Each structure stands twice: as C-alpha cells, then as structure tokens.
Amino acid sequence: MKYKNMKSDRNYVYTERAHFMCPNMHFGIMAKTESNYDEKRLIQSMVMWQQDYEELSARGWNVRKECLLKVVVYPKGSEFQILFIAHHLLCDGRGLLQLAEEFAGYYADGVMPQFVREHLIQGLDDLPLDSDLPFISKLIAGDANRRWKKEGQQVKYEEYSAFERAYIQKHKVNREIITVCNRELEEIQTLCKQQNITVNDWLIAKMMLEENTDKVIIAADIRNQTKCYRQGAMGNYSTAFGVSVKKNGADFISLARRAASQVINICRRPQKEMLVLACYIHMLPELIDAVAISTSGEFESKAGAFVGRHMFGYGSQKGYGITNLGKIQSNIITEAVFIPPASPASQKTWGVLTVNNHMKICTSDLIAER
Numbered sequence: 001m002k003y004k005n006m007k008s009d010r011n012y013v014y015t016e017r018a019h020f021m022c023p024n025m026h027f028g029i030m031a032k033t034e035s036n037y038d039e040k041r042l043i044q045s046m047v048m049w050q051q052d053y054e055e056l057s058a059r060g061w062n063v064r065k066e067c068l069l070k071v072v073v074y075p076k077g078s079e080f081q082i083l084f085i086a087h088h089l090l091c092d093g094r095g096l097l098q099l100a101e102e103f104a105g106y107y108a109d110g111v112m113p114q115f116v117r118e119h120l121i122q123g124l125d126d127l128p129l130d131s132d133l134p135f136i137s138k139l140i141a142g143d144a145n146r147r148w149k150k151e152g153q154q155v156k157y158e159e160y161s162a163f164e165r166a167y168i169q170k171h172k173v174n175r176e177i178i179t180v181c182n183r184e185l186e187e188i189q190t191l192c193k194q195q196n197i198t199v200n201d202w203l204i205a206k207m208m209l210e211e212n213t214d215k216v217i218i219a220a221d222i223r224n225q226t227k228c229y230r231q232g233a234m235g236n237y238s239t240a241f242g243v244s245v246k247k248n249g250a251d252f253i254s255l256a257r258r259a260a261s262q263v264i265n266i267c268r269r270p271q272k273e274m275l276v277l278a279c280y281i282h283m284l285p286e287l288i289d290a291v292a293i294s295t296s297g298e299f300e301s302k303a304g305a306f307v308g309r310h311m312f313g314y315g316s317q318k319g320y321g322i323t324n325l326g327k328i329q330s331n332i333i334t335e336a337v338f339i340p341p342a343s344p345a346s347q348k349t350w351g352v353l354t355v356n357n358h359m360k361i362c363t364s365d366l367i368a369e370r
Contacts, residue, residue, distance in 0.1 A: 018280065018312060019088040019236075021160050021289040023167040024366075026061060027093060027351070028085040028339040029100050033108065033332055034078070061164075063089055064157060069099075079334075092238040093325050093338055094221055097353070099234070104332040116232040123281055126228040131274035133282055140311075141282040147303035148287040155290045155299055163293045172367050173342045180359040195253055197260045200324050203352060203361075204243055204263075205256035207320055211348060215244045217321040218263070220273065239277050240321070241266050279311065292344060313345040317366065321346050327354035335360070342366045 019025040068090035072083040082103070086096045102113040124132055133141065180188065192202055204216050223229045223237045243266075245258045266272045280288065287303060294304030295314040309315040323340050337360040340351030344366070351362040 018288050018291055020063065021155065022292045022314075023164045023171075023344055024173070024342040025088040026085055027088070027096070027341045028083055029093075029096050029336055029353070030081060030083045030339065031100050031104065031333045031336040032079065032081045033104060034334050061087060062161060063087055088236060088341065091234045092221075092236045093219070093323050093340070093351070094223070094238070095234050095236070097325050097328070097336075097338070098232070100336065101328065101330065101333065104330065108332045114232060116230050118233045118235050119228040119230055120235050121226060121228055121237070121277070124278065126226050127222075127274050127277060128225050128270040131270040131278055133275070133278045134271060137275070137279070138282065141279060144303050144307050144311075145282075145284045145287060147306070148284055148290070148301070151301055151303060153290075153301065154286050155293055159299065160289070160293055163296065163298045166298075167296065167344070171342075171344075174365040174367055175339065176363045177337055178361040178363070180361070181357060185354070185357055185359055191253075195257065197253075197256050200322075201256045201260040201263065203322050203324060203350065204259040205252055207322060207350060208245065208247060208255060208259075209252065211320050213320045214246055215242050215320070216259075217242050217319055217346070219321070219323040220267070222274075225270075239274055241273055241275060283307070295344075317344060317347055319343070319346040321349045322352065323349070324352040327357075327359075329356055337362050340364050 068087040070085040072085075074081040074083070082100075084096055084100055084103075086099075090096075091099070105111040106113060121127070132138075188199065188202060192199055200218065204218065207216050208214065217240055219238050219240050221237065222239050226237055229235075229237050243259050243262050245255060245262065247255060250258070271278075287307065290299060290301045290304035291308040291312060292314055293299040294301040295308030295312075297305075305315075313319050321340075321343070323338070325338050333355055335358050336353055336355045338351040338353040339362050340349045342349060342364045346366060348366075349364045351364070353360055
C-alpha cells in the first residue's frame with residue numbers, strides 16, 4: 001500500500017486500493033482449539049490487538065471510522081472456536097492466518113508475539129525489477145486517468161457506503177465447506193509429487209473441470225519478493241493473476257500440468273505476476289474509488305465504468321478464483337477454515353487452508369437476488 005498526502009488531512013492507499021471502495025472485501029478464519037476456555041486469559045490474549053484498534057468501533061465496515069478486525073468466540077467445554085474477520089485493508093489471507101497462529105500461541109502457551117514495524121508497498125521500487133506495466137497497459141491506464149480528470153468529480157465515502165449496503169443486501173453469499181483429509185489428502189499429495197505438480201495446480205484443474213471454466217484467478221503470496229516486507233508484519237503482500245487453459249477434452253492430469261506450466265511462466269515474469277499491483281500504482285486513487293460504484297451504474301463515470309468492466313471484471317461477475325493459504329502444523333489449532341472474500345468480479349471463490357493434514361475448501365458463491 002502507498003500513502004500519499006493529497007491534503008493535510010487525507011492519505012490515499014495505492015496498492016489494493018480497489019478493495020477500499022469495493023463491497024465484500026472482508027474475509028475470515030475460523031479456528032478450533034483444544035485449550036480450555038478461560039475468559040480472563042482470552043481477554044488478556046486479545047489486548048495487544050485491541051490496542052491497535054481501540055479507537056475503532058466494532059459495528060459495521062466503515063473503514064474510516066470503525067475496526068478492521070472483528071473477533072467472535074464460541075466456547076464449548078474443554079475447547080473453543082474463534083472467528084477472526086478482517087478487511088483487506090488490514091491484511092491479506094496469509095496475514096490473518098499469521099494473526100490466528102500468534103493469538104493461539106499466546107493464549108495457550110504465553111508466547112508473546114514480537115512487534116514488527118509495518119512497511120507497506122509504496123510503489124514500483126518495492127516490487128521486483130521489471131514489474132512495471134507493459135507499454136500498452138500504461139497507455140490505457142494513463143488514458144483512464146485523463147478521462148477521470150476531465151470528468152472533474154469524486155465519489156464521497158457516504159455515497160459509497162450506501163452503495164455497499166445496497167449491494168450486500170441484493171447479492172447474497174452462499175458458502176459450503178468441503179473437507180479433504182487423511183488418506184484422501186495423502187493420495188492427492190502423492191499424485192502431485194509423482195506428476196511434478198503442486199496441490200495448487202491440482203486445485204486449479206479441479207475448479208476448471210467442476211465449474212466448466214477455462215480461466216481461474218489465483219492469489220499469490222509475494223512476501224519474499226517485495227523489498228519492503230518485514231517478517232511477521234501485517235499488511236497486504238499479495239497479488240493475483242489469471243491462469244487460462246483451454247480444456248478441449250483434456251484429462252485431469254493433463255489440465256493440471258498445463259496450468260502448472262502457465263503458473264511457472266507467469267511467476268518467472270514480474271511484469272505478468274505484478275500486473276494488478278502495477279495497475280493500482282499507476283491509476284489515480286480517486287478513479288479507483290469510483291470503479292465498483294460506476295460499473296454498477298450507481299455513480300455516473302465513464303472512466304470508472306471503463307476500468308471496472310475492462311480491467312477488473314466487475315461488470316460480468318463471471319470470474320472464478322482460488323486463494324490457497326497453504327498448510328500449517330499446530331499443537332494448539334486443531335483445525336481451521338479460511339473464508340474467502342466474495343468479490344463482485346467473481347461468480348465463485350475457493351478459500352483453501354490445510355491444518356494438521358486436514359484440507360478445508362470453503363466455497364463462496366455470489367448470488368444476485370431477483
């Protein structure tokens with residue numbers, strides 16, 4: 001993210017800026033522990049997180065005034081479940097998983113998380129070399145900026161808030177959790193090793209076949225590629241890119257291999273892997289504010305609607321995406337599920353998390369009410 005002083009009392013966020021003015025950009029992790037429920041100990045464990053957000057209220061998602069993290073606890077006998085809900089401005093999915101692990105460690109064993117100063121993405125200099133937009137993309141972004149300036153307007157946050165509430169009421173989210181564990185998961189992992197593909201590649205092929213789609217958007221962790229990330233810091237250090245494979249009757253393994261080849265190719269080329277981040281950095285923040293609301297027709301902006309339809313896919317809502325947080329082993333967290341955001345650009349999103357050899361796939365379907 002990049003903060004730039006536009007006025008004395010205003011900061012703008014560049015990286016992932018679209019998520020500031022885009023509905024449903026919150027997500028969660030539900031974690032189950034085997035620790036005995038102790039309300040006093042729980043409150044002590046939560047203090048460090050509350051200090052950062054004590055000035056924010058717990059009601060709603062007004063990100064200018066209220067909290068970016070919500071926590072709900074479900075006590076049950078000798079164990080309890082805890083739900084962390086975060087807005088994308090606070091962190092990405094892997095950041096929230098880190099938060100859940102640190103909480104569990106402190107709650108159960110008193111292991112105090114270490115303070116890490118956050119250094120957010122400030123521009124292209126923080127990304128790998130050759131991450132800038134291709135020439136044509138720069139022209140398109142520059143033209144959109146000029147159109148926006150010519151329109152001479154700006155979305156007020158109150159307008160966006162009303163749009164967001166109406167959008168969420170009209171577009172319901174249907175969720176389902178699928179569990180893959182023990183022998184079934186071992187067989188998948190063995191197959192992937194034999195075929196020289198990753199579990200991610202397996203998931204891409206699975207979604208393509210089950211949803212009859214040739215393109216899947218995947219989220220990629222770029223913590224080890226940015227120059228600004230500090231180990232253990234919060235923030236949003238992810239990018240997203242599309243994997244397109246024409247199925248043409250291909251079998252599962254062939255599809256997974258072709259997906260794997262494309263992922264490898266994209267990850268070797270920063271200009272492709274960092275494309276969405278470079279777009280955010282090049283575009284005027286006020287324009288990105290207007291993208292979702294303009295695409296919906298609730299705000300009149302040809303520049304915003306152009307970017308929404310042709311660059312972010314908000315108009316069609318036909319996208320399919322996967323965010324895989326990977327796998328962890330924990331003596332405290334016995335199982336967990338990652339609940340992905342339901343983006344207006346997507347028809348269906350899978351959130352994947354594997355804890356103690358139990359993979360859980362949480363599907364989020366965005367359904368417009370008629």
